[in-house]
Amino acid sequence: MEARVETEFRSDIEYKTLLDKFKTVLKKEGLRFTKQREVILNGLYSVDTHLTSEELYQLLKSNNPKSNIGIATVYRTLSLLERGELVTTLLTDNTKKYELSAKEHHDHIICTDCGKIIEFVSPDIERLQESVAEELGFKILDHSMQIYGICKDCRK
Amino acid sequence: MEARVETEFRSDIEYKTLLDKFKTVLKKEGLRFTKQREVILNGLYSVDTHLTSEELYQLLKSNNPKSNIGIATVYRTLSLLERGELVTTLLTDNTKKYELSAKEHHDHIICTDCGKIIEFVSPDIERLQESVAEELGFKILDHSMQIYGICKDCRK
DNA sequence: CTTCGTGCAAAAACTTTGCAAATTG
C-alpha cells in the first residue's frame, strides 16, 4: 500500500488569523485579551519547535525582558490554549511539550536516536482513523499519533 | 475506505511468557531479578487498565501488604520496563499512565466525556504507518496513537 | 563476598493556588 505524505505546514497560518482564533476562544469563554496572553501566543508562533513550559518561559523572558511574565501565567495560558485547542501536547523523553496546533493538524515521527521530529500528515491514515472511530461508535474530536524510529542520518 | 479493526487482546500473553521476556531484558542489561520487580510486573499484569504510578503503588500495597514496596522502586521499575518496551505510557487528563505493552501492540480510542478507553488495532493503519516512515527515511521502532472522541453512550 | 537493588527520607522538579495590586472592557 502506498501512502501519500505531506510534510510542509509551517507558514500556512498567518499570525493575524491565529490571533483572531485566540480572541474568539477568549470571547466565547468570557475571558480577556491581555498583553501576557498575546506574548505567549506570539512566542509559540515565533518558534518552530515543541517546547516545555520552562523553555517557553525562558524564551519569553529573553525576547521580552521588560514584560516580566511569570511562570504561573505561562502555565495558566498554556492550559487555556490547550482547552481551546490552539495548542497540543506531546510526551517525549518523559517531558511534556507544547506546540501550536492551530496552524494545521499533523502527526509526528520522532528519531529516538537524535531526537529529530518531523511533522507529517497522511490523508490516508486520517481517513482510516475516521472509519475506525465510526466502527467503534465514536465521533472523533481529535487524535494524536507519534511514530518512533531511527532516521536516515542516524542509521549511517 | 473500509478499515479492519480488532479489539480483543486481553488474555493473549501468558504471565510465564511475560516473565521470561522481563528476565531476558534484565539479563541483557546485566540487572538482577528481584522480588520487587516481579511484584510490580505481576501487578501490571493482574490489572486490565492504565495506571498512574501512584495507583500502581497503592495497588501493590494492598495486594502485597507484607512486601512493603517503596514508591521509588515503583518509579525505578517502571522506567526500566519502559526502556525495555514491556510497558508503554499514555498522557490522559494531564497524567501519565502506564500499561503493559507486552501482550500485543494496540492503539487507543478515548472518550473525552466519560474517560472510557478502548484498545484497538487497525492493520491497515499499521501498514500505512510503515509506508509513511519509509518515505520519510525512517526505520520504525514503535508508535503510539490515540484518537479522542465521544463514545456512543455519551452522545445519547 | 561483591555488587546491585531497596526503602526511606530528603531533595529536586514541576505545577497549582491564594492574594494584593494592576489591568481590562
Place this chain on the structure above:
DNA sequence: CAATTTGCAAAGTTTTTGCACGAAG
C-alpha cells in the same frame, strides 16, 4: 468601576537521588 488577570511566593504534586542496609548471583 467592577471584575478578571497578573506576579509573586507559598503550597501541592510528582519524580529523582543519596545512603546505609539487605538481597542476588
